[in-house]
Amino acid sequence: MVIKDKRQSLQQRNMLLNMRLNSSNPNLSNHSTAATAVAGNNKILKNNNTSALNIMSNATSSSANNGSGINKKNELKNKLWRMSFSPKSKPMTSTKNTTLIGAGSKRSPVAFVGSYPMKDLKFCDFEIGKKLGKGKFGKVYCCRHIKTGFICAIKIMDKSEILTYNVTKQFRNEIEIQSNLNHENLTKLYGFFHDSKRVYLIMEYIYNGELYSILKKNGPFNDIVASNFVFQLTNAIRYLHKKRIIHRDLKPENILIDFNNVIKITDFGWSVYNEAGNKRKTLCGTIDYLSPELINSKEYDGLIDVWALGIIAYELIVGTPPFEEDTKELTYKRIKNCDLNFPAHVSQDAKNLISSLLKLNPSERITLTDVLKHPWINKNKPFW
């Protein structure tokens, strides 16, 4: 329990702070103003129509590029769906009055996974399966688009909550960034639609859930499994950094596992575009994964993700993050000193890679290109 509490991200603390701020705001402290909040939020989403359209167009072209691969995988997911779908699962009430953001525009119709137009997509167009999980702002369900049979995960969020917790910017940011990504180790966001009360994000359905739970249940992993995960993570982070995106909240909770142990990074709520050479200062992330430069309130760049990769690599092999302590202060202290200890079973190659990732000085950290060629990776690769 202590560990779980400590792992909660700063994001959550920011949210609580916002809640406090909002509750002291007379405009949000009673029922009548809740209605104003929803109305206001509708306005915010409408104002975002143009960028929503762009997002949809990009999502369409990327899914079209991937057509055949997606179809094959979808067939398999369809089978699994039939196995996991329970007719008893309580269907969500859907609102008839649903309009796709951007519908009615003169642009070419937006396609749903390459073929089905998203225009006028409604929640009742989907059959709802099992609940996959619950985040701070919504629930995620496995869904099947009735007409096409397409299987996906839909995250459902109340507009009022997005507004009440003052996370509109973060939410928009997440959509804009995630829908522009097309990499096999990043969870795809196909698009979204909304009705009067909720926003629905249509995502790639990832079958095996969070790495965090798998690690707690089956971990720690041997070098073969761990090196494979680290290799995939490195490829994904490299792709993000090439697009000048810093994830900023890499941790096992934000890594999903698909078939064949394919990893999928998710949760881009804290991700940010970082113009060439620019450094940032916002403190974000989860305590155990924070880099020394973040803790010391220094400027930082994509190398904070490289540090987090080192923490995750350690956790995969050892079972717990390297600087985990009972209090935040002690964890901070150990991170600042890079007080790194390895249990006896950790191999020399693994130690070498992790120590090269966890360098206090960001510029001394091993490059992602070199991670992919590291002996720990190369020696284990034939056994993947």
Ligand SMILES: Nc1ncnc2c1ncn2[C@@H]1O[C@H](COP(=O)(O)OP(=O)(O)OP(=O)(O)O)[C@@H](O)[C@H]1O
């Ligand atoms: N695309 C997906 N496929 C399968 N399961 C998913 C998918 N997206 C999310 N989930 C499951 O649903 C859970 C909740 O996801 P969600 O994104 O709402 O929460 P979160 O990642 O914890 O974000 P937050 O930081 O907002 O709490 C996840 O922990 C995961 O188990």
